[in-house]
Amino acid sequence: MKLRDLAERLGCELIGGGEVEVDGVGGIEQAGPRDVTFLANPRYAPQLAATRAAAVVLAAGHDAPLPRLVSDNPYLAFARAVGVLRPPGRPAPGVHSSAQVDPTAVLGPGVHIGALAVVGAGVSVGARSVVHPHVVLCEGVEIGEDCLLHSGVQVRERCRFGNRVVVQNGAVIGADGFGFARDREGRYHKFPQVGIVVIEDDVEIGALTAIDRAALGETRVGRGTKLDNLVQVGHSVTIGEDTVLAGQVGVAGSTRIGSKVTLAGQVGVAGHLTIGDGAIATAQTGIPGTVEKGAVVSGSPAIENRAWLKSSAVFAKLPELQKRLRELERKVAALVEPPGPR
């Protein structure tokens, strides 16, 4: 396609090269002569001099020796360019002959059900949704429109998805929460998990992520929230909108996470607590209690991020501090009781 047409699709200002033909995308160093590339981090600007790309998406104010697509959010504009130039393949509508679809299931128009998928009794799948091979939708599951479930996803009974939900391979939605009552002898008895999971519109769920059904009521993931791989969301957790949980985050039961929250990789959150809107926890943070709206926390147990950075810097010098303390003790002892002749 011509750069001029791409610029129009993306809503970018085009500087130069309107007639240039492009048909692919690539990083600054890998892009070929028919590829569009991008500059989101100014630190890579010097590499523009050597790129072979046909054009670059970047912010205003950068110079470059090739046609420029100027955007105030170049990363977002380039993400759209990728979608335009490398459109995802879409399997044809229909049910594969090897899929096991219960006769009571209701499939909307344009739905694709892949090989060896299992669609249980009373399941509904909304228009144009794609269910890849080896997905299991248990009894009574409701999937909205334009959803994309990659192979190996398991969705347990009665869980509900909104529209445009994407689930990566092997994720498990709605397994039993971890609920057991302990008896006098210290043995555990299962608390039947009779609730469900509700996934709102535009959520993406990573590969091998587990979101447990509620004991009673529901576990809920809010609109637009994105969960990375190998994340654990306990029973009855509520997550707000446009929140991000990075890889291997764990959230224990009944916790409420607000909107626009960011939990970086391997963060752990205890149960029955609240994380306010816009809060951020850096990687490996352990959160034992409530986090205020907008707070930035780090460490295990979590404290305010700047305090943690300072304490961590001192931590690395603790042996030296201990030595200095000992030295002081010696000097003060000498001052208090000056060494005299015995």
Next chain:
Amino acid sequence: MKLRDLAERLGCELIGGGEVEVDGVGGIEQAGPRDVTFLANPRYAPQLAATRAAAVVLAAGHDAPLPRLVSDNPYLAFARAVGVLRPPGRPAPGVHSSAQVDPTAVLGPGVHIGALAVVGAGVSVGARSVVHPHVVLCEGVEIGEDCLLHSGVQVRERCRFGNRVVVQNGAVIGADGFGFARDREGRYHKFPQVGIVVIEDDVEIGALTAIDRAALGETRVGRGTKLDNLVQVGHSVTIGEDTVLAGQVGVAGSTRIGSKVTLAGQVGVAGHLTIGDGAIATAQTGIPGTVEKGAVVSGSPAIENRAWLKSSAVFAKLPELQKRLRELERKVAALVEPPGPR
């Protein structure tokens, strides 16, 4: 059912409302007028004034403006009430036509094998066990009676399960342990993992949890032990009875964990060590060495919990301590060598 009959089933004392009809369960705030609710944590007692529930399961000594089912373990009694009022569906006995069952497999009476499950050569499945869709039982696997394997579970060759074992979706039992011998050039060569995994009676295994087979001999999970989601159990690990491993716990090879142990979320345990009966590790603890019977440990590396709490409190004040130390050094220097005229 009548509250009177429910009370009898649960072994609870009933105060008021014997003729009231109930048919569901719910949390204090969500319960409707035909639901039973519960009070396990006294902190929620004030909410009883506003609940719409038909009755509440609670400990003696609480007042409440609705019929009461009194138990000395209200959480356990309520868990049983859930089982009575919301009994789990049970798939009908039989083998789904799309399942692949080897002719040498032996299925007990009342067994259910779901759609597209694979049951290998020489497998045995005990009476009334339920094998959901897309489960794979490799050659020679032995499953006891009344087990429940949710969809997507993989059980590798020759592993053995006791009775009433529950496995949530996508768990992997018996994959090869992580064993490699390093040669002179630093290359790794596989140590064939020829052992098995043994899961004793009444164990529950969470979604996407991996329990590796032993290199030689067996990996063993003891009676009544409960593992949450995304837990990693290395080869040749032994876990005792009635132990709990919360989400994302990792246990390295050959470690021995006792009975009635609790490892909270994201705890990591090194290999070849022992954790004594009744020990507790709080969330994200890193355990590099032996933990004594009954100990409570925290931190990475783990130390005694109370000491860790105190040290963590001081950690947050380290920059201030450093400043105070500097100030003291200045003062002591002045005392040792008083500033004089030069």
Next chain:
Amino acid sequence: MKLRDLAERLGCELIGGGEVEVDGVGGIEQAGPRDVTFLANPRYAPQLAATRAAAVVLAAGHDAPLPRLVSDNPYLAFARAVGVLRPPGRPAPGVHSSAQVDPTAVLGPGVHIGALAVVGAGVSVGARSVVHPHVVLCEGVEIGEDCLLHSGVQVRERCRFGNRVVVQNGAVIGADGFGFARDREGRYHKFPQVGIVVIEDDVEIGALTAIDRAALGETRVGRGTKLDNLVQVGHSVTIGEDTVLAGQVGVAGSTRIGSKVTLAGQVGVAGHLTIGDGAIATAQTGIPGTVEKGAVVSGSPAIENRAWLKSSAVFAKLPELQKRLRELERKVAALVEPPGPR
């Protein structure tokens, strides 16, 4: 087989027992009278006195009351002995009748495709590779020769494997990386992940491990590298050769890990950084920045291992240090302003 023949196969010197028949392997304490055992860790040497094994693989210089197979790398020699005495079963070549193999897929000689596996359009599987039940190979995947994919593995479109790659159950190779562009309102928009994953020769990937496809270009795991279970490898990560990632390690996007690196259990690595060849990170280390070649790091945030060990020792004494500081402050205050009559 006779010990003499085994010794020859392993390239070990045999001391005694050439005519002894052996047909199994076992640990020192479990081995039976026809089993070979091994001694890799000298700490277990006293147990040799009581072993019932037929022979022991060990290093020179150990005495033992049974026939000895002497090797300068006894663990490696024993690993080979296990392979000789307990050879892995190999499923017969051929495609199971229930597998779904696209007519455009190309299967090499001796390939086995298990029950209910899905082999997509344009897939190639090299000679003698084994694809177990319920594996999904999406469109255009290339699998080399002599690979072993255990049940439940998912390989997404166009990913490429070298030869002799082993993948344990439930691993997911090539799911979409976690890439989203944020708009002015704080909503996230998917950055289409159009790259692939390349797995080089002799790599082993653990159960339920996720290796994401690149946004653009490729994610790459180098020759001979071994990944344990539940590991997360983000998009566009590059891992060198003969590197080891233990259980539950997480590596964020675009990071470059060198060769012969060891990351112990639950280590977390931030994105866009470099870990030099031969570096080691101990369990639960959190790596926020570049790690030099050969460095040994620990802690979160990571510092040099010996410094961390010392600081951790002082951490456990922080309350005592604080008390000593307070005491010094009192003494120095008294020296500066001696208490006088009021």
